[in-house]
Amino acid sequence: MTQISPAQTQDPKTGAAPGKSAADKSADKSLYGGKRSRRVTVRDIAAAKARSDKWPMLTAYDAMTASVFDEAGIPVLLVGDSMGNCHLGYESTVPVTMDEMTLLSAAVVRGTERALVVADLPFGAYQEGPVQALRNATRLVKEAGVGAVKLEGGERSAEQIKLLVDAGIPVMAHIGLTPQSVNAFGGYPVQGRGEEAAQQLLRDAKAVQDAGAFSVVLEAVPAELAAEVTRSLHIPTIGIGAGLECDAQVLVWTDMAGMTKGRVPRFVKQYAQLREALGGAAKAFAEDVVGGTFPAEEHTFH
Numbered sequence: 001m002t003q004i005s006p007a008q009t010q011d012p013k014t015g016a017a018p019g020k021s022a023a024d025k026s027a028d029k030s031l032y033g034g035k036r037s038r039r040v041t042v043r044d045i046a047a048a049k050a051r052s053d054k055w056p057m058l059t060a061y062d063a064m065t066a067s068v069f070d071e072a073g074i075p076v077l078l079v080g081d082s083m084g085n086c087h088l089g090y091e092s093t094v095p096v097t098m099d100e101m102t103l104l105s106a107a108v109v110r111g112t113e114r115a116l117v118v119a120d121l122p123f124g125a126y127q128e129g130p131v132q133a134l135r136n137a138t139r140l141v142k143e144a145g146v147g148a149v150k151l152e153g154g155e156r157s158a159e160q161i162k163l164l165v166d167a168g169i170p171v172m173a174h175i176g177l178t179p180q181s182v183n184a185f186g187g188y189p190v191q192g193r194g195e196e197a198a199q200q201l202l203r204d205a206k207a208v209q210d211a212g213a214f215s216v217v218l219e220a221v222p223a224e225l226a227a228e229v230t231r232s233l234h235i236p237t238i239g240i241g242a243g244l245e246c247d248a249q250v251l252v253w254t255d256m257a258g259m260t261k262g263r264v265p266r267f268v269k270q271y272a273q274l275r276e277a278l279g280g281a282a283k284a285f286a287e288d289v290v291g292g293t294f295p296a297e298e299h300t301f302h
């Protein structure tokens with residue numbers, strides 16, 4: 001894979017990110033927009049929180065798309081179990097298997113040079129307990145080559161997180177709306193509303209930090225509560241539907257790029273309309289074939 005130099009997005013003389021003064025040498029260390037010749041590590045993530053730097057994360061499910069985001073400088077890519085509904089045609093994330101996660105995670109690692117690749121542990125791969133969690137996380141590290149794993153749950157998953165971290169596997173936690181519990185939630189409702197639910201979310205956040213998680217996803221929680229969690233933790237919070245004050249933001253790539261079929265959650269901003277663009281390309285090709293204008297002379301061998 002060709003390494004695209006980040007120089008295009010930087011001042012060529014100083015190497016500083018655009019909009020920042022040449023004196024701001026910390027730009028070199030930024031997770032996004034800085035110089036980077038090696039893969040992002042969990043130490044870089046910790047340093048970003050210390051500098052109050054904000055950073056972006058996207059999902060990826062294949063090598064081709066992952067290489068686009070890697071070249072765009074996205075520092076952390078999540079092989080989300082959202083592959084279930086976004087990539088594999090399931091109704092939800094619940095049916096996703098370890099075999100599917102391992103295959104697609106390996107592809108994302110192969111497609112990237114600089115991003116930290118994090119893989120979700122799918123539903124059923126860690127609920128039995130810490131030993132099962134370690135067996136499956138180890139598989140993702142050894143067979144797919146990911147740098148970290150993510151699992152859902154706060155206090156309820158703390159023992160799993162501890163064992164993985166003790167074994168040397170960095171863990172990203174995920175609290176608030178945990179989509180693998182869709183059947184228990186009866187949908188995807190906002191979490192942490194009301195005093196009792198807010199206190200539980202704060203306990204969950206502390207529990208995953210104490211267990212050794214290097215970061216925590218906050219999904220679908222009120223912005224004020226997410227801000228309080230962000231202030232009270234020394235590990236970065238990664239928001240999705242959790243307001244502006246999280247340390248990082250994540251979106252499902254197909255939502256962000258306008259590729260998802262049907263409606264997307266309210267917290268999504270669409271930065272492109274890829275579904276329309278790709279469908280248009282397919283239709284234009286079909287029209288040319290049916291109308292006899294493709295292949296033209298320049299596409300033809302003699």
Ligand SMILES: Nc1nc(=O)c2c([nH]1)NC[C@@H]1CN(c3ccc(C(=O)N[C@@H](CCC(=O)O)C(=O)O)cc3)CN21
Nearest residue numbers: 082085086093179188189190252255260264265266267
């Ligand atoms: N394409 C996609 N995007 C995601 O963000 C995503 C997935 N898939 N699959 C796994 C989970 C499921 N997620 C979801 C799915 C739906 C809503 C949703 O529709 N929420 C309602 C709010 C409901 C309420 O207020 O109670 C919304 O209007 O956004 C939220 C998160 C987030 N994750």
Ligand SMILES: CC(C)C(=O)C(=O)O
Nearest residue numbers: 059080081082217252
């Ligand atoms: C939405 C993110 C956090 C996720 O868990 C996924 O894509 O599976």
Ligand SMILES: [Mg+2]
Nearest residue numbers: 080081082120
């Ligand atoms: Mg997930």
